[in-house]
Amino acid sequence: xxxxxxxxxxxxxxxxxxxxxxxxxxxxxxxxxxxxxxxxxxxxxxxxxxxxxxxxxxxxxxxxxxxxxxxxxxxxxxxxxxxxxxxxxxxxxxxxxxxxxxxxxxxxxxxxxxxxxxxxxxxxxxxxxxxxxxxxxxxxxxxxxxxxxxxxxxxxxxxxxxxxxxxxxxxxxxxxxxxxxxxxxxxxxxxxxxxxxxxxxxxxxxxxxxxxxxxxxxxxxxxxxxxxxxxxxxxxxxxxxxxxxxxxxxxxxxxxxxxxxxxxxxxxxxxxxxxxxxxxxxxxxxxxxxxxxxxxxxxxxxxxxxxxxxxxxxxxxxxxxxxxxxxxxxxxxxxxxxxxxxxxxxxxxxxxxxxxxxxxxxxx
Ligand code: PEP
Ligand code: MN
Numbered sequence: 001x002x003x004x005x006x007x008x009x010x011x012x013x014x015x016x017x018x019x020x021x022x023x024x025x026x027x028x029x030x031x032x033x034x035x036x037x038x039x040x041x042x043x044x045x046x047x048x049x050x051x052x053x054x055x056x057x058x059x060x061x062x063x064x065x066x067x068x069x070x071x072x073x074x075x076x077x078x079x080x081x082x083x084x085x086x087x088x089x090x091x092x093x094x095x096x097x098x099x100x101x102x103x104x105x106x107x108x109x110x111x112x113x114x115x116x117x118x119x120x121x122x123x124x125x126x127x128x129x130x131x132x133x134x135x136x137x138x139x140x141x142x143x144x145x146x147x148x149x150x151x152x153x154x155x156x157x158x159x160x161x162x163x164x165x166x167x168x169x170x171x172x173x174x175x176x177x178x179x180x181x182x183x184x185x186x187x188x189x190x191x192x193x194x195x196x197x198x199x200x201x202x203x204x205x206x207x208x209x210x211x212x213x214x215x216x217x218x219x220x221x222x223x224x225x226x227x228x229x230x231x232x233x234x235x236x237x238x239x240x241x242x243x244x245x246x247x248x249x250x251x252x253x254x255x256x257x258x259x260x261x262x263x264x265x266x267x268x269x270x271x272x273x274x275x276x277x278x279x280x281x282x283x284x285x286x287x288x289x290x291x292x293x294x295x296x297x298x299x300x301x302x303x304x305x306x307x308x309x310x311x312x313x314x315x316x317x318x319x320x321x322x323x324x325x326x327x328x329x330x331x332x333x334x335x336x337x338x339x340x341x342x343x344x345x346x347x348x349x350x351x352x353x354x355x356x357x358x359x360x361x362x363x364x
Contacts, residue, residue: 253289
């Protein structure tokens with residue numbers, strides 16, 4: 001059961017609900033706060049033997065907006081009874097469904113010069129969000145594994161210099177979260193980090209619990225490449241169940257040769273499914289889905305086409321590999337867009353989004 005409060009409810013009203021809930025045997029109550037740009041929404045989630053707890057005891061209490069009995073599945077991330085997608089703000093960046101956010105950057109951090117070139121291009125394009133992989137889980141142990149914590153000080157410093165507010169950065173071990181926290185603090189927090197859970201760690205439940213137990217960093221959760229959507233959503237629920245509600249769900253294609261010649265079978269038809277079943281914002285990763293820069297006869301790379309497919313389906317975040325010199329990239333160079341693609345991609349995204357906004361709701 002979820003009790004949602006009026007915006008900016010007083011903590012005494014919330015505490016009263018928690019106390020009342022915990023009078024029921026076998027019920028524990030947890031408080032969640034969704035901090036949007038303008039308002040903070042508070043929810044209290046009742047966990048345990050809630051079947052016999054009547055919703056009526058909470059309805060009408062001061063500060064309570066609504067009370068919803070939720071199915072066990074996707075208790076926290078699920079879109080129960082038409083709930084809204086909660087917004088959150090992190091380091092001055094709003095995560096909501098009002099526009100499309102572009103996280104363009106290096107698959108793997110390699111040199112300060114390349115990071116600088118990338119970030120300078122983003123700044124010139126008015127973009128404050130990027131991706132920078134420091135910890136790379138590679139298929140082969142002999143492939144480049146990322147510069148790890150050694151690159152964090154200069155990556156964060158450059159980010160601050162070029163006005164980057166949020167960097168999506170994959171973590172594959174809880175230790176990496178500590179390293180990121182320490183490096184950010186040592187640098188005076190010139191930027192922010194969104195912790196990325198990669199497809200290879202979708203069901204690394206201990207890692208999910210660790211990123212869920214902290215609330216400083218939001219989480220970008222990638223679907224598992226070889227498991228069902230339901231399994232991925234259940235895994236994502238772990239993060240929320242540990243206390244971190246600031247999650248974006250990312251589709252990145254699934255592993256099957258039926259997707260050939262794309263690297264993965266593009267699964268952006270699941271954008272509306274994820275948005276219906278959960279109240280999470282949905283991100284798409286066209287780079288790891290498609291895996292190359294081949295163009296269609298219309299001149300657009302397949303990567304652009306699938307971005308369009310994701311956005312027209314309601315995705316509001318795009319995570320995409322760029323490299324100022326893809327031939328020098330140490331990871332995934334063949335799928336990296338170059339800096340000359342940045343402005344066209346922005347315009348293309350804006351055009352598709354305008355169409356989405358114009359047509360959504362108009363066919364029902
Ligand atoms: C990545 O985004 O760098 C990455 C490794 O993606 P995925 O986990 O989707 O393969
Ligand atoms: Mn990659």
